[in-house]
Amino acid sequence: MDFLSNLISGLSLGSIYALIALGYTMVYGIAKMLNFAHGDIIMVGAFTVIVCVNMCGLPTWVGAILSVLVCVLLGVVIERVAYKPLRKSPPLTVLITAIGVSYLLQSLAQLVFGSGLHSFPKVVSIPPVQLGELTIKGDALATLAVSALIMVALTLFIGKTRMGKAMRAVSEDKDAAELMGISVNKTISVTFAIGSALAAVAGIFYGSTYGFIGPYTGSMPGIKAFVAAVFGGIGSIPGAMIGGLALGIIENLSKAYISTELSDAIVFGVLIVVLLLKPTGLLGKKIKEKV
Amino acid sequence: MMKRKKTSIKNYITYAIALGAFAVMMLLIATGNATRHLQSMLVPICINIVLAASLNLVVGVLGELSLGHAGFMSVGAYAGCLFSLYMQEILPTAVRFPLAMLVGGIVAAVFGVLVGVPVLRLKGDYLAIVTLAFGEIIRSIIINLNFTGGAAGLKGTPQDATFPAAFIVVMITLVVILNLVNSKQGRAIMSLRDNTIAAESCGIHVSYYKLLAFVVAAFFAGVAGALYGHNYSILTASTFDYNKSIEILVIVVLGGMGSIRGSMIAAVVMTVLPEALRFMSDYRMLIYALVLIAIMLLNASPAFSKLKGNLKKLFAGRRGREEA
Numbered sequence: 001m002d003f004l005s006n007l008i009s010g011l012s013l014g015s016i017y018a019l020i021a022l023g024y025t026m027v028y029g030i031a032k033m034l035n036f037a038h039g040d041i042i043m044v045g046a047f048t049v050i051v052c053v054n055m056c057g058l059p060t061w062v063g064a065i066l067s068v069l070v071c072v073l074l075g076v077v078i079e080r081v082a083y084k085p086l087r088k089s090p091p092l093t094v095l096i097t098a099i100g101v102s103y104l105l106q107s108l109a110q111l112v113f114g115s116g117l118h119s120f121p122k123v124v125s126i127p128p129v130q131l132g133e134l135t136i137k138g139d140a141l142a143t144l145a146v147s148a149l150i151m152v153a154l155t156l157f158i159g160k161t162r163m164g165k166a167m168r169a170v171s172e173d174k175d176a177a178e179l180m181g182i183s184v185n186k187t188i189s190v191t192f193a194i195g196s197a198l199a200a201v202a203g204i205f206y207g208s209t210y211g212f213i214g215p216y217t218g219s220m221p222g223i224k225a226f227v228a229a230v231f232g233g234i235g236s237i238p239g240a241m242i243g244g245l246a247l248g249i250i251e252n253l254s255k256a257y258i259s260t261e262l263s264d265a266i267v268f269g270v271l272i273v274v275l276l277l278k279p280t281g282l283l284g285k286k287i288k289e290k291v
Numbered sequence: 292m293m294k295r296k297k298t299s300i301k302n303y304i305t306y307a308i309a310l311g312a313f314a315v316m317m318l319l320i321a322t323g324n325a326t327r328h329l330q331s332m333l334v335p336i337c338i339n340i341v342l343a344a345s346l347n348l349v350v351g352v353l354g355e356l357s358l359g360h361a362g363f364m365s366v367g368a369y370a371g372c373l374f375s376l377y378m379q380e381i382l383p384t385a386v387r388f389p390l391a392m393l394v395g396g397i398v399a400a401v402f403g404v405l406v407g408v409p410v411l412r413l414k415g416d417y418l419a420i421v422t423l424a425f426g427e428i429i430r431s432i433i434i435n436l437n438f439t440g441g442a443a444g445l446k447g448t449p450q451d452a453t454f455p456a457a458f459i460v461v462m463i464t465l466v467v468i469l470n471l472v473n474s475k476q477g478r479a480i481m482s483l484r485d486n487t488i489a490a491e492s493c494g495i496h497v498s499y500y501k502l503l504a505f506v507v508a509a510f511f512a513g514v515a516g517a518l519y520g521h522n523y524s525i526l527t528a529s530t531f532d533y534n535k536s537i538e539i540l541v542i543v544v545l546g547g548m549g550s551i552r553g554s555m556i557a558a559v560v561m562t563v564l565p566e567a568l569r570f571m572s573d574y575r576m577l578i579y580a581l582v583l584i585a586i587m588l589l590n591a592s593p594a595f596s597k598l599k600g601n602l603k604k605l606f607a608g609r610r611g612r613e614e615a
Contacts (some may be wrong), residue, residue, distance in 0.1 A: 034416060082584055089591045092356065096544045099537055100583035107576035205362050222516075223423070223533065230420045265431040268424035272410075275421055 005133055006256045007249060012140035012209070014248020015147035019095030019202035020225030021232070021240040022154065023195030029171040030191045031087075033094045037078060037101035039222015041196050043109060045071045046120060046213040053121040060123045068200040075196025076189050084185070102219070109215035116233065119216040120207035124250040143205045151241055154194070158237060163190060173234065224251075227271050235286025242282060303471045309465060312559075313458050320454075328566070330454070334522045336562045337457035338515045341464045343554040345511035350540065352472055353504040354484030355411070356419040358536045360512050362426030363399040365531035367513025369439055371395030372448040372520035378452035379449060388451040392460065392517040399513020402429075403506040411501045422542040423533050433528040444527035445520075452522035460518055464511050469505065469551055470615040479506045481549075545586060 020042060025034045045067045052063035082101050086094045126138030158164040169177040170187045178184050207213050207222060227291060228247040232239025254266040274282065316333060319325040342360065349357045371391040410421050433439045440446065471477050479500045482490035491497050520526050533609050538561075546557030564582075568575045589595050 028416075034419075082588070085588055086591050089547075089587075092350070092544055092548070093587050093591060096541055097587040098583055099541070100574065100580050103576060103580035104584065107574075107580055111573055111577065222465075223427075227420060227424065230417060234416060259435070261435050262431055264427045268428045271424050272421055272428075275413060275417055276409050278416060281417075 002256075005136070006252055008134075008136055008144075009140055010249035010252030011245060012137075012143040012205075012248070013252055014245035015143055016202050016205050016209070016244075017221065017225045017228045017247050018241045018244025019147055019150065019198045019205075020221060020227040021244045022151075022237065023198045024226055024229040025234055025237060025240040026167075026191050026195050028229070030167060031079075031083065033083065033091065033187055034098065034226070035083075036095065036098040037064070037105060038195065038199060038220075039218040039220075039225070040102050040105040040109075041067075041071050041075060041199040041218070042203035042221060043213065043215065043218030044074060044105060046207040046217065047109060047113060047118070047201030048200075049123065049144035049204055049207065050118050050120060050213060054118075060121060063121070064123065064204055067204060068197050071196040071203075075192040075199075079192040083270040084188075092199060106215050106219070113215060115215060115219075120211055120213050123204055123208040139205070139209050143209065146201065146205070150198065154198075155237065157194075163187070167191060197211075224267065227268065230281055231271050231274055233281030235285065236281070236283040237283060239283035252279045259279060301552075302473070305465060305469065305555065306462070308552065309458075309461060309555065316454070332454050332562060332566055334456040334457045334518070336559050337454070337461045338519050338522070339539070339542060339558040339562050340461050340555050341511055341515040341518070342539045343506040343546065343558045344464055344468050344551050345515070346539050347543045347546070347551060347554045348468055348471070348480075348504050348547065349508045350543050351554075352477065352484065353480050353501060354539075355501070355505075356415065357422045357508075358419050358533060358540065359422030359424075359426035359429075359503075360508070360539050361531040361533065361535035362422075362429040363402060363509040364513035364516035364519065364535070365426075366402050366524055367395035367399035367431055367435060367516030367527060368531070369445065369516075370398035370513070370518040371517025372445055372526055373438065375448055375451070375521065376445075384449070384451055388449075388456065388521065391451075391521065392514045395479060395517030395520075396510040399516065400506050400510040402513075404432050404510025406500065407502045407505040407509075408498075411498060411505060422455055423536070426531070426533055426536055430528050430531055438525070439528070442528070444525045446525050448524055448526065450519050450521060450524055452518050457522075460514060460585075464514070465551065465555070468507070468511070472549075472551065476500065476503060488512040541583065583615075 008231050020038065023038050023041075024035065027033065027038070035131065048067035048070045049060070049063040052058045052066050053060055058066075078101055079135045082097050083094060086097060126142055126143040128138055129141060158167060166177070166182045166187045167190070169182055170184055172238065174184055177187075192242070202221070202225075203213075203218070206217070224247060228243035229240045230288065231247060232241070232243025250270055251263050251267050255263045278284070299409055316325065320330065342364065344359065346360045349360075371394055374394045375387060375391045378390070381387075382390070406422075406425050410418060413421055434442045437593075445578070479490070479495045480503065482493070482495060483497060483500055487497060516531075542557045542561045543554055545561065546553030565575060565579060569576055570577065584610070
């Protein structure tokens with residue numbers, strides 16, 4: 001029973017990672033850049049809820065919706081201002097810019113909210129569920145349900161809609177897609193919008209699971225989600241989901257059975273082993289090099 | 292023949308800049324014009340130069356993104372400091388301190404081989420994430436070991452790092468790395484960056500040269516780590532997280548990929564800048580971030596590169612006329 005409850009909280013943590021990793025992987029697939037600032041969008045999303053609910057007294061669902069909207073806007077603006085002019089630059093330039101944006105968001109949050117931790121309002125008010133001896137926390141249940149819903153919706157969106165098709169086309173070959181009349185700029189903006197919305201949702205669940213948010217809260221889950229995206233094969237959407245879930249489970253189980261302090265080392269160690277066996281991640285495409 | 296002469300002149304200019312800056316600083320200290328604050332920044336500047344120059348070997352010359360440089364630095368720092376702690380009674384400072392840095396470098400180089408052999412098979416972003424993962428693993432292992440002092444840190448390392456000593460380390464680093472870059476091995480490494488497949492078909496041993504660059508970089512990161520450990524009396528593992536690696540990477544990118552002189556100058560600027568902005572305390576990181584984004588955007592903007600091209604042409608034209 002102990003094992004099962006650890007597994008379920010691992011799944012819930014994993015689905016938070018998966019939501020963030022989806023943003024990483026989509027942006028990577030389409031803009032071919034590592035968006036290091038993605039982790040800090042989570043923090044912005046969580047702080048928006050804190051402002052709305054704790055300071056303005058709005059109901060939590062309004063806070064959640066506003067948080068998603070703020071993050072979508074932020075993601076699109078960041079892309080337009082900081083990343084768009086660099087589309088033809090070497091990847092490292094874009095990476096450093098993304099790091100700059102990440103520092104910017106962190107220091108802005110620190111200026112506004114101070115460097116301390118803020119308590120996060122209770123978003124989920126579902127009572128814990130008893131299944132025999134097994135108790136499942138309401139938070140975990142809500143996280144799992146919402147994440148599953150979002151992942152199904154996202155898969156349908158990418159697979160069935162015109163915009164989804166455009167996204168797949170742009171990620172395959174940007175120039176050819178443009179020749180076929182697809183607006184690359186619009187597609188990239190939509191990708192950033194979706195990625196940031198997912199990050200906002202992840203931020204809300206992260207906040208309600210851990211209860212506290214500070215200006216640097218986003219960076220560790222951001223890195224872990226990045227690891228999850230690479231683990232599953234960066235650029236692959238099902239890969240990000242599997243990678244996120246696997247990472248959450250590994251982290252929680254190693255915390256429960258091996259050592260709390262070493263859990264990060266174990267997570268990263270597993271990543272290294274996976275990449276050594278499959279150099280492009282679990283579901284990553286293998287690209288043949290041509291001369 | 293002409294070409295070789297040109298590169299060695301370029302190297303001498305780099306050495307001259309370093310020596311000149313050192314002479315000016317020593318003069319300022321001797322005449323009592325250097326504030327304590329300025330003096331306290333000298334060794335960190337040297338450490339950052341060594342770190343940036345060595346990372347540039349991997350990122351700029353070999354063309355592989357490494358986000359784990361701080362990992363090698365921490366290994367070197369702990370190895371060097373532990374050596375100093377155990378040898379404090381036995382060896383005099385003049386022998387022990389250089390040996391400690393050597394030990395730090397060698398241990399880091401050994402880790403470089405251990406990590407490099409499996410990891411260098413990967414490419415691009417995958418290599419980046421694995422080096423990042425490696426750095427984080429090292430950090431959590433150091434926190435969990437007993438002889439490293441754990442999370443509380445390693446205390447009591449003698450503070451031997453002086454500015455002249457640190458400067459000698461910088462000069463050695465510059466000489467080794469610049470000569471490596473301009474040697475046959477260096478050209479082989481650069482050919483891997485430009486086109487791995489073409490290089491391989493010309494008979495260049497890919498894994499050997501990749502590993503060479505990686506291990507030399509790890510060695511100097513270890514030396515810099517040991518220097519760092521001997522500059523502050525307390526060493527904590529949390530210093531060496533991925534933010535530290537990114538800090539070094541920022542220096543390399545700002546200074547220019549593959550340009551060791553650029554790394555040197557950028558290391559000075561990026562060490563002094565955050566300190567100089569200290570009076571703005573709360574806004575420091577904000578300004579740092581804005582400057583970073585602005586420089587990257589400016590560098591990429593067509594108007595700026597046109598201006599740079601025009602300036603270059605202007606100087607080249609003048610020089611051409613003088614020679615004629």
